[in-house]
Amino acid sequence: MKLALLWRREAARHVALSAVIMVLSFWAMARLAPHAPGWAKTADTVWATIDQPVRNYFAAHAQGLPVTAAAIYSLWQAAGLASLILGFFRLSAARLTWIVWGAATVAAVWLGSPEPGRQVAAGIALLAWAALSSLALRGLRLSRPAFVHVDVHNQAPPAPAVEVRAEIHMPKPTPSHYAPYRPPFLPPSPN
Structure with a gap:
């Protein structure tokens, strides 16, 4: 309680x-x-460097779908915001969604940017995603802490009593009157 x-x-x-x-x-x-x-203005241009290529990617790839590019963009924003907030509260599924969402965003920025500035735009998107990941993935540990319990108050148990005896086992001698075949029969020939 x-x-x-x-x-x-x-x-x-x-x-x-x-x-x-x-x-x-x-x-x-x-x-x-x-x-x-x-x-x-700098903040707006940095946001546009990430946002505009994503819009371009959705506009280019939403053709022929029953949903519009604007609806896909809104869904993308909602998924990112929800996974960021829920990841902050340490929900594992939201953290996994945040990782996938960020990787997809960086890929969309890469594919939606014009060729001369493609690497820079993807790098800015990656840095922004990494900065926000400090909130979404807070407290995440890659390895579990190891708990080692050492009891120093007990003494070691006494050594067991060991008895050593040397024994030699000899096979029983066969009687001299033993014959494997009866006298009228001879063993089969190896030829």
């Missing part, structure tokens, strides 16, 4: 602290953006 209550309080504290940090960072960005000329 106490553990569940402690867990709930800790989760509420964590959510509240995260919300405060996000609000303060948005406030600081709003205060700094007017004083840094071109900052908002």
Whole structure:
């Protein structure tokens, strides 16, 4: 009972602290953006470097489908946002979806970008995906921690009592009057 209550309080504290940090960072960005000329424009052009190739890819490959490219784009955004938020809350399926969504996004940026800047656009998309992955994949460990229990208070068990005896086993001697064949018969010839 106490553990569940402690867990709930800790989760509420964590959510509240995260919300405060996000609000303060948005406030600081709003205060700094007017004083840094071109900052908002740079953010818009970086977003367009990722977003426009994805739109181009969907527009080029949605022809002949019963769904429009705009609907595919909206579904792509919803899947990314949902997997980011649910991955933040450590849902395994959402984390897997986030990984697949990010790889598909980088591939769409690669295929939807014009040739001279294809590598740069895919690199920017990869960096943005890696930065957001720190939220979606937070707390993920690649290997389980090893728990080694060493009991130092008990002494080693006593050595077992071992009895060593040397024995020699000899085969029984065969009697001298033993003959494998009766006298009128001879063994078969090897010829």
